[in-house]
Amino acid sequence: MRPFSLSSVLVAVPLVLFPAGAGAVAVAAETPQSVSSFTIADPRIKESSGLAASKRHPGVYWTHNDSDDGPYVYGVDAATGRTVARITLTGIGVPRDVEAVSLGPDGQLYVGDIGDNRGGTWDRVWIYRFPEPDTLGDRTVKATKFTVRYEDGPRDAESLMVHPVTGRVYIASKNQNGGGLYEGPEQLSTGGSNVFRRIAEVPWVTDGAFSPDGTHLTLRGYLLARTYPWRDGRPQGEGERVDAPWQGQAESVTYAPDGRTLLFGAEGENSRVLAVPVPSAGASQQPGRPAPAPAAAGTPGGAAGAGSDTGNLTVGGLALAGLAALLFGARRLTRRGRSGAD
Secondary structure (H helix, E strand, O other): OOOOOHHHHHHHHHHHHOOOOOOEOOOOOOOOOOOOOEEOOOOOOOOEOOOEEOOOOOOEEEEOEOOOOOOEEEEEEOOOOOEEEEEEEEOOOOOOOOOEEEEOOOOEEEEEEOOOOOOOOOOOEEEEEEEOOOOOOOEEEEOEEEEEEEOOOOOOEEEEEEOOOOOOEEEEEOEOOEEEEEEOOOOOOOOOEEEEEEEEEEOOOOEEEEOOOOOEEEEEOOOOEEEEEEEOOEEOOOOEEOOOOOOOOEEEEEEOOOOOEEEEEEOOOOOEEEEEEOOOOOOOOOOOOOOOOOOOOOOOOOOOOOOOOOOOOOHHHHHHHHHHHHHHHHHHHHHHHHHOOO
16 A cells, blocks of 8 residues: 555544534444454464455455565454465466455455555556355465556555445545545456546545445545445445544455444554444345435545534544554654655
């Protein structure tokens, strides 16, 4: 991903101080027993930047490192935090900046090599697709490579989501003023570039995920998370605030297979994946069971909208989060100074 900057923090902090929507969504303190938080124990996974729940292997979550690792996707057992599979992808060359992973209704994993450390100057990025393996363990898999271009020019992005019903691929771009949600073609093609078209404005986000039934889209950033009703191929309204945990370099989000829980991940060694119950998750969300229609429809605001927040964040907590973000931004700037430009 592009290293975190102080200017990014200064843009993101107001989203916490003045979050969008008429009211924040408060979630229960306890999580369902079937899905719990866990720690990624594999020392090879130092920059977990994406997360996707397995369908073939209950309790396993797919993740990958950010740039500078290689063509690898890891399967982590949530019960132990240990890696139970490492998939080596061939046929894709050397990945440039892998940022996201999502599982499609076709049983295939989609890996988004969509980051742009040059701030949106690369004229193309890529998606790699391969079948979720029937058995766990280390293996080598030949992946299909798709070239992606944006209709309105190059973009930096960290979020790739595959709709669990239609199979359509979406990418959320990011910049310091917000971002855009881009829709891919109905079917990806290897015969040329796949043009992604902007369909909505979204906040500055680092990952996203569709609910298992396809009726909601959750987007997360360093300091915010919002869930939007999804209808007619578009996010509706300004969404609802999700009580996402503070994780510093917050990089990933996915739904548990039953749709009752959101799991939030972050970069770092021995990073925690934190389980947060989905608000009003009174029943398992399964494909084909639509949620109630939203009260208001529209396009998400580029800065997460306006309004007052009635959530449980305190002034002291806000000050701590802001200070931590500033310190973290300074650390990332120092890191980039040492490593140089990509």
